[in-house]
Amino acid sequence: MSEEGMRILEVKGEKVPCLPEKSVTLDRCRFCAHSRYFEVNGIRMPSPARAYCSRSGATDEVDLKAVTRVWCDDMVGEGYRSIMSIIS
Secondary structure, eight states: OEETTEEEEEOBTTEEEEETTEEEEHHHHTTBTTEEEEEETTEEEEOHHHHHHSSSOOOOOOOGGGEEEEEEOOOSOOOOOBTHHHHO
């Protein structure tokens, strides 16, 4: 699926299909530069990674156990990219 040029990843067992052959945990996904939004109880919330890298740096705490979908802007198949390389 695609919305606004993003992949919408369904959460299964607290993991998302980052690449076709590889799933990552939500704990790791929340630190990925590609994660844009996390859906909790039908509400899209900014990804913790995006909030951290933005000027405001503020977002509500994301309850990872309640996340049902993740909006990801990795449309070329790069896979997980830690924000640590961006902020350091």
